Amino acid sequence: MSTPPWSGATSFLPGPPLDRTRYASWQRWRTTRDSFVAAPVMSAAEYARLSPRQRRIYNLHRLATHSSLPVQATPMSEDVAWLVRTRIEDGAFSHKAGTRTGVMVNGGGAQGKTETVCEAVAAFEDEWLELHQQINPDAMPGTRDLHAPVAYVRCPVKATPISTCQRILDFYGEDYKGMRLEDLVRTVNAVIIDHATKALVIDDITRLKLHREADQDVLDLIREMMSMPVTLILVGVGIPTSGLLRDGRRDPVTKQWVFPPVRDRGRSPNARAATQHERRFELIDLDPFRYDTPEQIAAWTAHLRGLEGCLRLLNDTDGMVTAGDMPEYLFRRTNGVVGLLEKLIQTGCRHAIETKEEQLTIDLLQRCTLSPTDLPDLDAESGEQPSIPEVPVPKKKRQGRNSVFDDAGPAAGIAGGA
Template identity: 75%
Template sequence: MSSERNTPSFLPGPPVDRTTWEGWQRWCQIRKAFIPAPVLTAEEFALKSPRQKRIHNLYRIATHSSLPIQTTPMSESVAHAVRARVEEGAFSHKAGTRGGIMVNGDGAQGKTETVCEAMALFMEEWLKLNNYMNPDAMPGTRDLVAPVAYVRCPVKATPISTCQRILDFYGEDYKGMRLEDLIRTVKTAIIEHATKALVIDDITRLKLHREADQDVLDLIREMMSMPVTLILVGVGIPTSGLLREGSRDPKTREWIYPPVKDRGRSPNDHAASQHERRFQVVNMDPFRYDTAQGMNAWITHLRGLEGHMRLLTDTKGMLTGGDMPEYLFRRTGGVVGVLEKLLQRGLRLAIEDKSEHLTKDLLNQFTVTPGDMPDLDAASGEQPTIPPHEPTPKKKPRGRNTVFDDDGPAATGSDG
């Protein structure tokens, strides 16, 4: 059987849902498994059959759509703070409240991926240290060991829906449960599954003018009294109301929560008043281009992306030469998510028009829009501010583009 008839290695597998334990575990295992397309010269590409060329072009598209998450000075700082906070709680022998951490930043800054990567590394180390077992397991408790739990905040959160999201991660049955039962089951699940870090993403989807949201916030604070470190990730946390009842310690830079008043309908009357609730707040900022240090960091980031581009021409200097760094910063505002979408679209055009080169003229032909990031909720402020750009008219093609056409089994040349 010819190699063409086999399933291409770059085809994606089933979608990964990190909000379930099975999905989270699978993501941790495969997050670095993708092998990018080989680097070919134009001469090597020309020796391939028409169908082989098409397959290679699709492989290149898959590579550009799967650009690795590169570390930045900002992400390294956030990852270190998150990892330190979780380790302080996980390795503590005390029974007191674990400090939490909030990761703040605008949309498309890479907050989620930074936190998830940090927690994947923590989980791998924790499981290895404990021989992949629950060191606190007792007879009759669950076998599932989940050091990290990851959930996304519902768009319109209530205490019930928030508890259900957490229990969905573990695969727990909560049918017919009242709120009190849900809270008790969440506590039991976190303890018996040996969860040391609970990540609640999109936390600023909570609009605290709603009474139900106040109750969810009380529920989150109550979780801090459990043996788990809370990691809350969101956009615009300082202005969201999540911190409005607290004050910031100028020395530790932690937010200290006093006892809560006017607690609405929360069933846990003393939950937020037992302790002062502490959260460390860290920011994931975009790149800056107003200092030499900021410029160098931006250029280093672009240079790293050059190494992952799969064009038939030498990509070295394609993003970092001349005034291209300044141009790319102007088009993206230094936001890594916007930069990724800009490059992905540009690289595809460079393949389709056979220029095999990224230029300002090519990138000027289109604009990145919020529609390119549909997983970000506009109503919650998650979509980034994209610098305005007026696309230039595309050059009229001489004929129909056939770069992705399938010539079928009758294509000339060797299939091997």
């Protein structure tokens, strides 16, 4: 008997929790984001030769693999990543002292905005650190300031300008006890310069509610940050209608957001402040997949094929989620939202392993449900949780009518006796 191609190692166990909103954890994520080793592909015969303990560990490794599916690029995410990298590089390599053009990434919940942006800025940081040999080129003589080319923060739920500034300072580990808003903004400016930060990502930016009277200085806060030597990347749900920009419409031809001219009404400065944001930020949408044209269907199927290669089930996975009615079924279950697709595939694989079916089928996925609890880090009040489609009711096949007792009528009798 040949030796099983797997030793039962537990290297897949996760390390300490990662919090990308802290410098040390961000660096650990950035440097290890591609280091996870998926469970090896194994046949049913090879699996049967494992000891009971090895089977249990292999099953856990498979669960870890399905819970850590790699972030796949989509045609939509590639456009976002290109724009983010372009704007950051334009600002970082510019020798001018002017305001950097920022990016606003808009889209629905669970559509991969955060992972797309984080991957883009992490790739920039990898290259930037290599160019400068990991050393802060702007460090003051005699000091060893933290070198943080990228800072990533998330707005807290029911955020305010003060709490947003505090989150930024938390990333660097700065003390802000007792500071007023003016002091906080000034300190944020100082740490960005001291630590040579070239890109500042503020996620969940639409948690800042402009309808609250106490938060009307949000636009002033963002305008102040735009004057800092850093490229701002703002990520949120429903940005065009959040108040960060005036209400706009999306041009169906160019796919760009179009904003009406400012009407000089009232004495509020917010309208003109919003106009400044429109000129200094480029707004881009990260849309879900569509399933209307042959090209859109092909793109969806290609995405499923990428996921298919990551599945670790004992039956042959070739065509498991790309053949037959499966692509259309998966689209109806998820509306083309990649986050929901990932959760559905993850749940389905767990059921397939536990029931020993070892394959994904429509019948098995019909028993898998998705709920808002599957997306605990998305705030429902801020519109971050996507609409989850109901499990489709399978079509019933029409059964032929039993005609054994039908009366054929006298004509049939006459014809039979002829």
